Amino acid sequence: MSHEKRTSADFFKQVFGRTVNVKLHNRTEYIGVLAALDGNMNLVLEQCEEYLESKLINKYGQILLRGNNVLYISAKFNQKQQQEEEV
Amino acid sequence: MTTILPLGLLDKAISSRVWILMKDDREFEGTLRGFDDFFNMVLENVIELDNGKKNKLEQILLNGTQICLIVPGGEIS
Numbered sequence: 001m002s003h004e005k006r007t008s009a010d011f012f013k014q015v016f017g018r019t020v021n022v023k024l025h026n027r028t029e030y031i032g033v034l035a036a037l038d039g040n041m042n043l044v045l046e047q048c049e050e051y052l053e054s055k056l057i058n059k060y061g062q063i064l065l066r067g068n069n070v071l072y073i074s075a076k077f078n079q080k081q082q083q084e085e086e087v
Numbered sequence: 088m089t090t091i092l093p094l095g096l097l098d099k100a101i102s103s104r105v106w107i108l109m110k111d112d113r114e115f116e117g118t119l120r121g122f123d124d125f126f127n128m129v130l131e132n133v134i135e136l137d138n139g140k141k142n143k144l145e146q147i148l149l150n151g152t153q154i155c156l157i158v159p160g161g162e163i164s
Contacts, residue, residue, distance in 0.1 A: 007123050007129065008121070011129045025111075027137070041150060071109075071113075071149070073147060074147040
């Protein structure tokens with residue numbers, strides 16, 4: 001199986017409109033539909049849920065997340081309800 | 088002796104497993120799909136280790152600013 005190098009630009013293209021899980025440096029997580037993303041990892045998420053330690057603490061219709069806070073942006077290929085496995 | 092640049096080493100590690108240590112004692116292990124000049128990384132089949140808790144992620148874009156150490160072929164402790 002040959003793999004081309006996939007950079008952040010390719011990741012961005014693939015991830016638009018998908019449900020993503022964005023984790024910040026302070027361990028807060030946001031699960032929502034990715035509406036916009038730029039090179040600084042600034043994000044616009046829609047229909048977003050905010051989780052701290054796996055507990056839902058807030059819901060937002062639309063948020064702008066400043067990219068300097070982002071630890072990672074996680075995408076799932078299946079559009080199933082996201083489940084986290086913790087060992 | 089040929090010169091190996093840091094990003095050159097990373098390029099060699101593409102498509103293999105890498106172990107990444109962050110500044111705050113978090114660890115990631117995953118298949119490296121790509122990276123950029125800022126060490127932002129695209130990883131697949133990722134295991135995240137945070138305070139002893141493990142989390143599995145299918146595909147992530149990991150922010151490079153907090154990355155401390157990258158071990159090609161390494162595994163989470």
